Amino acid sequence: MFKYAVTLFAGALIATGLTKIVRDFAISKGFAVGPSSARHIHQSPIPRLGGVAIFFTFLIGCTGYILARQFGLVHEFKNIPLLQMVFPAALLFGVGLLDDLKGVSALTKLLAQIAGGAWLYSLGLRFVCLHFDGASSFVTNILCLSLTILWVIVVCNAINLIDGLDGLAAGATLFSMATIFTFAMVDGRHGVALFIALLAGANLGFLIFNFNPASIFLGDSGSLFIGFMIGGLVMAESQRQPNVARVVLVPVISLALPLTDLGITVLRRFLSGHSLFGADREHIHHKLLDAGLTQRQVVYVLYTISATCAVASLIFLQPNRLAWIPVLALVLLFIFFLVRKLGYQEFSEFARFGLRITEQKRIAASNIAVRRASAQLQRTYNTAAIVDVLEDGMRTDFNGFEIILAEGYMIGAEMDSAPTNTIERAWVLSSSQRMVLTVALESSIYGHIGYLSLEHTVGRRLMVDTELLQNDLANALCIALEHCLLSTSSSSLNRERTRLTHRA
Secondary structure (H helix, E strand, O other), X not given: OHHHHHHHHHHHHHHHHHHHHHHHHHHHOOOEEXXXXXXXXXXXXXXXXXXHHHHHHHHHHHHHHHHHHHOOOOOOOOOHHHHHOHHHHHHHHHHHHHHHHOOOOHHHHHHHHHHHHHHHHHXXXXXXXXXXXXXXXXXXXXXXXXXXXXXXXXXXXXXXXXXXXXXXXXXXXXXXXXXXXXXXXXXXXXXXXXXXXXXXXXXXXXXXXXXXXXXOOOHHXXXXXXXXXXXHHHHHHOOOOOOHHHHHHHHHHHOHHHHHHHHHHHHHHHHHOOOXXXXXXXOHXXXXXXXXXXXXXXXXXXXXXXXXXXXXXXXXXXXXXXXXXXXXXXXXXXXXXXXXXXXXXHHHHHHHHHHHHHOHHHHHHHHHHHHHHHHHHOOOOOHHHHHHHHHHHHOOOOOEEEEEEOOXXXXXXXXXXXXXXXXXXXXXXXXXXXXXXXXXXEXXXXXXXXXXXXXXXXXXXXXXXXXXXXHHHHHHHHHHHHHHHHOOOHHHHHHHHHHHHHHO
């Protein structure tokens, strides 16, 4: 353990010095960035080049170990693919740095992540545990390549998204690194443990300047580099690991906070119709700030969550599956109640969508009733039949209806009664809280002839699709009313024809 402690301390010491140098240089050269949108919390210009210090700390550490091995001072670190992982990591760092300095498109960063994932796969750092009986080696390789690239994309963006408060991303990832380090030590993966110790030391040194109030930010160069390294080291740790559940669940639980935020972000942007690559102020840390917590309080809360998840993931050191079930259940319950507590409006609509799926049979029945009523109305020639057809078709979802004809239009309510401009019927007593849906009636012969109003009780679920009411039902009702207008008394018909002639 001594060499890992030395690596951690040396990495922290080097990162501390480099971070100060980078910060002062960035400020003197005008690379500090002020708040450019409402989602930015800081008030004054602050450089976003913290990733430079972390990357070069890691690079110096790797160089030091290579030189030490050349002189015979160390013998344990012989994992060539791990050393080669620095090259794709440098690619991600370079793209992130370019974004921090000049800005690059989301597509460019995505392509860099895809290239980085493919590069890792070519180095043999992949999820090699995926094998299916009967599947060809080509299919298996394509699946493993796709999963490797997807994992890199997910972790890089997850770390990038939680980098929204002072010290949050750099500090929260330390708990994930502690988990990876523990599993690497238990499994005898000394190269992975050494890389993680060096990366954690670089994070610690940077965190001194990044904790609230921060004087330098991680930037995309740092978040992409850290995310890529964590993703790659997780796959390196999974090599020759026979337990599939452990390979998948350990990194997911240890990275539960950033992965949860990423999952929520993708889902809510999809539901609200916003760009998946856009930026907003709806992340978990923003929601906690809106709840009245200070920046430091939010960071402490999220540190606690990250630490809890890291400790919970240690249960997978034991092969007892009975111990896994309560851990997974607690994590899922926590995520569920966290989402509900934060009050995301998109998920309220998502819950409503799920409810509509369970009630699809009732929805279909209501829609069929409206379609059947629409077909019958087109063959209706008197108001009594219109009333009966509408009641039969609307009874399930509405309390009653009212047809109000436009000024100048009259219709015979019954064969022997005086013409009227209103037809109505109610089959449920009116509620004190009611909602009225009004549909305009546009006749192909007479133009606008009135409105159809449907009364619905507030709080009662409306099953029928309103599009059917606006189109099918309204068009069919207009045809039925045309039939009735044409069959009214001759004096009313003559007055109507005279009015139409004058209009023409």
